[in-house]
Amino acid sequence: MSPASVNDNEVDIVIGAFRSDLTSFMEEWRPIFSRFHLIVVKDPDVKEVKIPEGFDVRVYTESDIVKVVGSSKASLFSGYSSRYFGYLVSNKKYIISIDDDCSPAKTKDGDLVDIVAYHLNNLKTPATPFFFNTLYDPYQKGSDFVRGYPFSLRSGVPCALSCGLWLNLADYDAPTQALKPDMRNTRYVDAVLTVPLKSMMPMSGVNIAFDRELVGPAMLPALKLVKEGKVRWETMEDVWCGLVVKTVCDHLKLGVKSGIPYVWRNEKGSAIDSLKKEWEGVKLMEDAVPFFETLRLSRSSVTAEDCVVEIAAAVKERLGSTHAVFVSAAEAMVEWVKLWKAVRSLDH
Amino acid sequence: MNTLLLNSINFQRLSYLSIISHSLLIFTMSVPATAVTPPLADDLDIVIPTIRNLDFLEQWRPFFQPYHLIIVQDGDPTKTIRVPDGFDYELYNRNDINRILGPRSSCISFKDSACRCFGFLVSKKKYIFTIDDDCFVAKDPLGQEINALAQHIHNLLTPATPYFFNTLYDPFREGADFVRGYPFSLREGVTTAISHGLWLNIPDYDAPTQLVKPLERNSRYVDAVLTIPKGTLFPMCGMNLGFHRELIGPAMYFGLMGDGQPIGRYDDMWAGWCAKVICDHLGLGVKTGLPYIWHSKASNPFVNLKKEYKGIYWQEEIIPFFQSVVLPKDCTTPQKCYVELSKLVKEKLGPVDPYFVKLAGEMVTWIDAWNELNPSADVAPVKKTDAVAPKKK
Numbered sequence: 001m002s003p004a005s006v007n008d009n010e011v012d013i014v015i016g017a018f019r020s021d022l023t024s025f026m027e028e029w030r031p032i033f034s035r036f037h038l039i040v041v042k043d044p045d046v047k048e049v050k051i052p053e054g055f056d057v058r059v060y061t062e063s064d065i066v067k068v069v070g071s072s073k074a075s076l077f078s079g080y081s082s083r084y085f086g087y088l089v090s091n092k093k094y095i096i097s098i099d100d101d102c103s104p105a106k107t108k109d110g111d112l113v114d115i116v117a118y119h120l121n122n123l124k125t126p127a128t129p130f131f132f133n134t135l136y137d138p139y140q141k142g143s144d145f146v147r148g149y150p151f152s153l154r155s156g157v158p159c160a161l162s163c164g165l166w167l168n169l170a171d172y173d174a175p176t177q178a179l180k181p182d183m184r185n186t187r188y189v190d191a192v193l194t195v196p197l198k199s200m201m202p203m204s205g206v207n208i209a210f211d212r213e214l215v216g217p218a219m220l221p222a223l224k225l226v227k228e229g230k231v232r233w234e235t236m237e238d239v240w241c242g243l244v245v246k247t248v249c250d251h252l253k254l255g256v257k258s259g260i261p262y263v264w265r266n267e268k269g270s271a272i273d274s275l276k277k278e279w280e281g282v283k284l285m286e287d288a289v290p291f292f293e294t295l296r297l298s299r300s301s302v303t304a305e306d307c308v309v310e311i312a313a314a315v316k317e318r319l320g321s322t323h324a325v326f327v328s329a330a331e332a333m334v335e336w337v338k339l340w341k342a343v344r345s346l347d348h
Numbered sequence: 349m350n351t352l353l354l355n356s357i358n359f360q361r362l363s364y365l366s367i368i369s370h371s372l373l374i375f376t377m378s379v380p381a382t383a384v385t386p387p388l389a390d391d392l393d394i395v396i397p398t399i400r401n402l403d404f405l406e407q408w409r410p411f412f413q414p415y416h417l418i419i420v421q422d423g424d425p426t427k428t429i430r431v432p433d434g435f436d437y438e439l440y441n442r443n444d445i446n447r448i449l450g451p452r453s454s455c456i457s458f459k460d461s462a463c464r465c466f467g468f469l470v471s472k473k474k475y476i477f478t479i480d481d482d483c484f485v486a487k488d489p490l491g492q493e494i495n496a497l498a499q500h501i502h503n504l505l506t507p508a509t510p511y512f513f514n515t516l517y518d519p520f521r522e523g524a525d526f527v528r529g530y531p532f533s534l535r536e537g538v539t540t541a542i543s544h545g546l547w548l549n550i551p552d553y554d555a556p557t558q559l560v561k562p563l564e565r566n567s568r569y570v571d572a573v574l575t576i577p578k579g580t581l582f583p584m585c586g587m588n589l590g591f592h593r594e595l596i597g598p599a600m601y602f603g604l605m606g607d608g609q610p611i612g613r614y615d616d617m618w619a620g621w622c623a624k625v626i627c628d629h630l631g632l633g634v635k636t637g638l639p640y641i642w643h644s645k646a647s648n649p650f651v652n653l654k655k656e657y658k659g660i661y662w663q664e665e666i667i668p669f670f671q672s673v674v675l676p677k678d679c680t681t682p683q684k685c686y687v688e689l690s691k692l693v694k695e696k697l698g699p700v701d702p703y704f705v706k707l708a709g710e711m712v713t714w715i716d717a718w719n720e721l722n723p724s725a726d727v728a729p730v731k732k733t734d735a736v737a738p739k740k741k
Binding site: 131132133134135136140142143144145146147148149150151152153163165170171172173176180183185186187188189190191195196197198199200201202203204232233236239242258282285286289293 | 576
């Protein structure tokens with residue numbers, strides 16, 4: 001990979017903290033993260049967060065959140081959704097966000113995988129959603145467009161979202177992991193590719209990066225499961241967010257890439273316990289996916305904010321009767337856009 | 349018992365069944381390390397177009413010898429192409445093609461590897477694997493020789509997932525699965541109709557790219573197979589390709605290329621666009637990725653440019669055409685889909701160049717030939733004439 005040049009000032013690294021002692025996490029990521037500004041948003045159930053020296057980091061607590069959004073809206077940013085507050089208050093172009101139970105992966109030579117460099121390389125090179133390139137991302141070194149790829153499509157579109165992957169504990173749902181408790185992802189697939197136009201995908205919040213200027217308003221906290229917990233098996237907020245942001249990207253002709261970089265995801269929680277407690281999420285997808293796959297936005301929605309508002313209205317109208325959680329999601333989406341606009345207007 | 353727990357167990361059972369069933373599928377379909385009966389030995393033909401020689405088969409012998417070969421000899425029919433000993437094969441030259449198809453032989457290209465589709469036509473097997481004669485056995489990152497045919501078979505015998513993108517690629521591969529958020533109702537997948545393999549060493553670039561990057565080699569081994577989503581077109585390369593002949597064979601017509609034609613090196617592209625549209629319509633899947641072969645010969649980019657250049661312009665019209673194709677609901681077989689497509693080609697692409705009117709006509713000729721040589725089970729079988737008199741060993 002020949003990485004695009006990384007400007008320290010254009011990146012914020014946002015972490016939602018589920019544990020109070022982030023020392024070992026931060027030490028592991030120090031070689032990669034220490035150059036950059038970090039935003040840590042503390043889950044309200046966590047006591048004071050402990051962070052080692054030598055980082056340029058701003059920690060946001062519940063009271064900070066209330067100060068910015070008001071107490072009635074603070075619940076939008078609890079649990080796995082706490083990181084979205086970091087997205088809200090960031091003023092950087094690129095955001096990289098990972099779960100606090102991830103370590104850097106290693107290449108076969110033993111070097112740490114620099115997820116910042118890889119994510120930024122994905123975001124700074126065009127995406128190619130209109131036609132599939134069989135050699136994957138043609139902008140990677142050593143690759144190109146193959147024979148038969150239309151020339152008019154070779155300039156691509158801006159890439160707004162980069163979805164990374166995970167070695168060791170892959171982001172499977174609880175039933176899958178419970179049935180195959182020893183299954184670990186050991187396969188390093190050395191590719192990144194654009195997710196084609198109109199193809200929906202499950203975005204995993206474990207390891208993502210995005211261009212905040214292009215799609216910030218669509219990276220939103222909305223779908224909160226009734227029994228949402230502190231492990232990924234007990235949440236769907238990121239999957240919902242991914243469906244929204246892919247719809248927005250398809251409409252605005254922006255790209256979404258998936259593939260490298262990998263993080264190493266550590267063991268946490270019990271799939272069986274999660275399965276007993278929360279399986280509602282997997283059922284919701286049966287309704288959500290057909291909805292998003294047939295959703296078409298109107299031509300008048302020309303910004304990410306417009307798109308989100310239009311999607312929220314459609315969610316309320318077409319999914320609202322299916323399950324109350326969709327009504328709440330739609331309302332949260334509208335609230336989020338208002339907050340986004342309000343916080344942006346404070347900057348100017 | 350607690351209702352929630354009972355529900356979760358029922359749900360678990362449902363997902364358990366789907367997980368177990370696809371685990372079993374992987375378990376029964378994986379190719380064993382030691383030689384057992386090769387999978388699909390009686391159900392698969394290997395189709396090889398050649399104009400030079402078949403020396404490359406020597407390297408493939410351990411993997412190909414159990415299978416029947418169909419050699420399509422292009423170019424001068426008086427030349428003798430020697431098939432290495434020990435292979436079970438049929439060989440057809442241009443005289444055979446003319447004799448078997450009669451006036452319909454106009455649909456088979458001459459002096460172009462597009463002639464390979466004649467092999468698809470005369471095969472009687474359920475599956476086809478086709479490979480070029482400059483493609484050799486590649487090695488994986490651990491230095492193991494790759495049995496490309498076995499991987500294609502695995503791809504074809506496991507389902508595809510075109511309706512939702514799985515971020516961990518083919519969930520039916522060992523060591524992979526559907527990720528969190530993947531709807532359970534979509535986890536059975538659909539039948540895979542096409543398995544598109546890739547190439548290490550000389551990549552399949554077009555002429556302009558070859559001219560700009562003559563030294564670029566593909567050295568990246570991407571350990572993935574993935575389904576190309578519904579509604580997405582791709583450039584299908586015929587160098588290393590497997591497909592389900594019964595389900596999609598009629599759509600695998602490689603068009604009019606080569607001698608006397610204004611275009612070349614778009615044969616497989618054309619077949620791929622037609623086939624993908626039809627697969628999407630019929631609910632079939634297309635996979636791409638593994639296996640890799642080692643592509644040894646870089647063709648002359650100046651020669652290629654001459655062949656391709658019309659295609660480079662035409663493809664700007666062709667792609668929007670295919671992206672907008674909607675086939676009627678009553679097109680329930682690949683033949684019906686293909687005939688319908690030929691009408692649309694004539695109507696929409698005819699204005700681009702008269703070549704497309706001719707091509708549309710030959711698409712119909714191809715289907716006529718297909719139907720004659722492959723009568724369906726509920727029609728009285730066509731009496732086998734002396735037309736089929738292949739040269740055997």
